[in-house]
Amino acid sequence: MRIVSLVPSQTELLHDLGLEDQIVGITKFCVHPYHYKSVKTMVGGTKQIKIEKIKALNPDIILCNKEENTKEIVEACQDICEVHVSELYTIEDTLKLISYYGERFNKRTNAEAINEKIKYKLQDFKKFIADKPKIKVAYFIWRKPWMVAAKNTFIDYMLTLNRFENIYGNLERYPEVDITKIQQEGDPEIVMLSSEPYPFKDEHAFEIGRVAHNPKTIFVDGELFSWYGSRLLKAFDYFKLLRERI
Structure with missing residues (x-):
């Protein structure tokens, strides 16, 4: 599975799920983890992409976000391969996205571990x-x-x-x-x-x-x-x- 991520926060999530070797393309705003800027292919920003660079990476899936990326970007990417567009407004939305990535990229155990840690920290913070x-x-x-x-x-x-x-x-x-x-x-x-x-x-x-x-x-x-x-x-x-x- 060759993944292009056009969303900085989702790039970091993919890394933490253990998918570093499958990430082939990122944006210039994907600053975490830091070393990605020297080992991954930059395909533009979140609002302006270099579509030919993305095509050359031969991705299996491109990850977008409704807020970060434009409709035009999503449509252009759909001509290349499968595109998943996230839409998040709450922590509950985030937990669902993490679970989805866990299923989609065969990292269920890692996803569950991250979600459990987030839930624990959230409950602790609510008490605080x-x-x-x-x-x-x-x-x-x-x-x-x-x-x-x-x-x-x-x-x-x-x-x-x-x-x-x-x-x-x-x-x-x-x-x-x-x-x-x-x-x-x-x-x-x-x-x-x-x-x-x-x-x-x-x-x-x-x-x-x-x-x-x-x-x-x-x-x-x-x-x-x-x-x-x-x-x-x-x-x-x-x-x-x-x-x-x-």
Whole structure:
């Protein structure tokens, strides 16, 4: 089975399932594990692919995601071989995907082990977070234009799990927002600047601080809020530390 993965978080999951030798193509954003960039064929990004490179790899299956990849990419890949498109909004969705990969790629035992670890860490975290107060937050993913994570996203699901009340939770997906209206639209106690996909810096925190009502601005690990798959094994310890920081 020759696999091309066009989804960074799913590439990491495939590796952790023990499928390194079967992965033949990845995107330039597939940064985990680190050594893949020197031993695997890069076939473009998540939004723009080099279709001829993918064809040359002679894959048996191409793995996509509804949010990460465009409809045009999926359709182009379907002309090459079987394509599986994941769609995930919750941890339960993630557990199902891991089980599916376990079945599809004959790694059932590995998949079950990862799922059991995720479930254990999730239950432990729920006990930890249960008595923590709710905190109003805004989670920024982009600048020029300013964009946030809103409802019907994996990020919003993770914010809710952390008892963070998303002030933009009434909006859909990843809307553009006017930061000069941030007080009227929810007045967050915490502003989160994600490490991906935009490289936020201190100057951007100051920019929001000038128009907001004195929120605490923190830089957060975007992978641990938005990557599903085996990265969840690292997420809950990070969330505990994050609560202690704020």
